[in-house]
Amino acid sequence: MKITVIGTGYVGLVSGVCYAELGNEVVCVDKDAHKIKVLENGGIPIYEPGLQQLVDRNVQQERLYFTTDLKRGIKDSEIVIIAVGTPPLPNGEADLRYIEFAAREIAALIENYTVIAIKSTVPVGTNNRIKQVMKEVTEVEFDIVSVPEFLREGSAVNDTFNPDRIIIGGESQNAIDRIVELHKPLNAPFVITELRSAEMIKYASNAFLATKISFINEIANICERLGADIREVSRGMGLDKRIGKDFLNAGIGYGGSCFPKDTKALIQLAGNADYDFKLLKSVVEVNQMQRMGVIRKLKYALGELKGKTIAIWGLAFKPGTDDVRESPAFEITNYLLKSGCMLRLYDPVAMGNFRSYVDHANIFWAENEWDAVASSDAVCLLTEWDIFKQIDLKVFAKQMEEPILIDGRNVFNVKQIKDAGVTYYPVGSSPINEMVFELEKSKATN
Numbered sequence: 001m002k003i004t005v006i007g008t009g010y011v012g013l014v015s016g017v018c019y020a021e022l023g024n025e026v027v028c029v030d031k032d033a034h035k036i037k038v039l040e041n042g043g044i045p046i047y048e049p050g051l052q053q054l055v056d057r058n059v060q061q062e063r064l065y066f067t068t069d070l071k072r073g074i075k076d077s078e079i080v081i082i083a084v085g086t087p088p089l090p091n092g093e094a095d096l097r098y099i100e101f102a103a104r105e106i107a108a109l110i111e112n113y114t115v116i117a118i119k120s121t122v123p124v125g126t127n128n129r130i131k132q133v134m135k136e137v138t139e140v141e142f143d144i145v146s147v148p149e150f151l152r153e154g155s156a157v158n159d160t161f162n163p164d165r166i167i168i169g170g171e172s173q174n175a176i177d178r179i180v181e182l183h184k185p186l187n188a189p190f191v192i193t194e195l196r197s198a199e200m201i202k203y204a205s206n207a208f209l210a211t212k213i214s215f216i217n218e219i220a221n222i223c224e225r226l227g228a229d230i231r232e233v234s235r236g237m238g239l240d241k242r243i244g245k246d247f248l249n250a251g252i253g254y255g256g257s258c259f260p261k262d263t264k265a266l267i268q269l270a271g272n273a274d275y276d277f278k279l280l281k282s283v284v285e286v287n288q289m290q291r292m293g294v295i296r297k298l299k300y301a302l303g304e305l306k307g308k309t310i311a312i313w314g315l316a317f318k319p320g321t322d323d324v325r326e327s328p329a330f331e332i333t334n335y336l337l338k339s340g341c342m343l344r345l346y347d348p349v350a351m352g353n354f355r356s357y358v359d360h361a362n363i364f365w366a367e368n369e370w371d372a373v374a375s376s377d378a379v380c381l382l383t384e385w386d387i388f389k390q391i392d393l394k395v396f397a398k399q400m401e402e403p404i405l406i407d408g409r410n411v412f413n414v415k416q417i418k419d420a421g422v423t424y425y426p427v428g429s430s431p432i433n434e435m436v437f438e439l440e441k442s443k444a445t446n
């Protein structure tokens with residue numbers, strides 16, 4: 001079967017290569033000539049574990065092609081998948097201009113009956129709107145199917161080949177059958193729905209996961225005040241099958257290209273239908289506040305921030321990706337720069353992307369994790385990359401005059417910290433070795 005994927009970002013590229021791996025001929029089209037050039041030259045424009053090998057294999061076997069030429073890409077395609085971006089407008093609503101533009105272009109080029117599958121995350125009612133937009137342009141028959149995508153960055157390949165479910169929203173049984181056929185080898189349950197329900201399943205799923213994160217972050221904040229340990233609390237809660245253990249890791253709040261945008265879009269969508277989504281508004285507000293926990297702990301540990309040197313470990317919004325979209329590291333670094341700190345930043349893969357948004361005379365771009373620590377007054381761990389988890393804390397303690405570690409992701413355990421004598425501020429439990437630290441400080445001043 002020939003499939004064309006419009007938009008070669010995370011979703012377009014990963015799902016395109018998946019369909020090729022399943023034995024289809026796939027053409028990935030993108031307007032971004034640079035992206036296509038990188039792909040044509042054998043590279044990939046994003047950091048995603050396992051993706052390069054998969055792309056290489058399918059290109060070599062002549063099942064996967066890349067082009068900027070939509071006309072060539074779309075010719076004789078049975079299924080056209082739209083995976084272009086739906087970024088937020090300033091009021092939080094999804095910006096549908098890219099998807100509408102793509103739909104018009106496709107409509108002008110199709111010559112035979114085509115199934116148009118929309119993978120982009122779109123507000124309820126958008127699939128119907130796209131159908132109208134296309135009907136204004138063409139008289140050729142087509143059907144629209146909503147196939148929302150649930151992959152996560154950093155584990156996108158595994159998620160795509162092992163989905164929990166495949167949601168297919170549509171009106172035409174013929175189009176639904178073709179999309180079922182395409183995904184059958186993935187061996188996942190199908191949920192066939194109306195177009196609007198499929199669109200809502202995507203937003204509701206992301207909003208629910210974001211709610212779980214803000215909920216556990218608030219419990220963590222209360223644990224800090226009452227002397228309980230959020231890791232024990234999460235474990236105890238998560239073993240209840242009705243709650244589930246996933247997405248109960250307290251931290252510095254969710255970031256990324258999806259949760260922040262999709263929660264705000266759903267609030268707007270509800271508002272446009274005269275519904276005040278109070279719970280989700282609080283989820284967003286809690287998430288915003290959560291980043292400031294790192295600052296609060298730094299102030300507690302160091303007193304005045306002005307003139308202090310702070311090392312930051314991790315700039316990506318999560319490990320396994322070079323994506324920095326809506327990364328909590330932006331707010332934290334901005335606050336520290338405004339407070340007059342010198343920063344030593346390090347991330348194993350996201351430095352280039354972060355640097356394209358932020359630069360400042362007070363930032364030192366470190367070469368590795370140890371280079372960041374050198375001459376710092378405190379270290380803040382913001383992304384739980386393995387290289388940070390594997391740090392030898394005894395060596396770490398010797399690098400700093402007073403080893404202070406603010407851990408925004410709870411990666412170290414109490415025993416490791418106690419043995420190393422690091423003053424440690426985790427999320428959702430009491431600081432460790434803080435008393436020792438306070439005692440030594442008072443000894444030194446007496």
Ligand SMILES: NC(=O)c1ccc[n+]([C@@H]2O[C@H](COP(=O)([O-])OP(=O)(O)OC[C@H]3O[C@@H](n4cnc5c(N)ncnc54)[C@H](O)[C@@H]3O)[C@@H](O)[C@H]2O)c1
Nearest residue numbers: 007008009010011030031032084085086098102120121149
């Ligand atoms: N990133 C994720 O993890 C993820 C997961 C699930 C769903 N989604 C949703 O999928 C959609 C795509 O997300 P993404 O992260 O892959 O986006 P992205 O921004 O990484 O990529 C979108 C691509 O579409 C291209 N494009 C835009 N208009 C085009 C056109 N008319 N013709 C050809 N190419 C065009 C852009 O150049 C860009 O390369 C969004 O709606 C997003 O919410 C994303």
Ligand SMILES: O=c1ccn([C@@H]2O[C@H](COP(=O)(O)OP(=O)(O)O[C@H]3O[C@H](CO)[C@@H](O)[C@H](O)[C@H]3O)[C@@H](O)[C@H]2O)c(=O)[nH]1
Nearest residue numbers: 149150151152153247248249251253254255256258317318
């Ligand atoms: O227990 C947890 C789990 C996640 N996070 C944070 O939540 C954010 C999002 O993480 P994750 O969901 O793993 O990554 P995304 O790639 O953004 O994937 C989400 O967004 C995608 C785009 O819509 C969906 O397809 C996925 O199903 C959905 O998980 C990151 O900042 C994580 O650090 C936490 O703070 N605690």
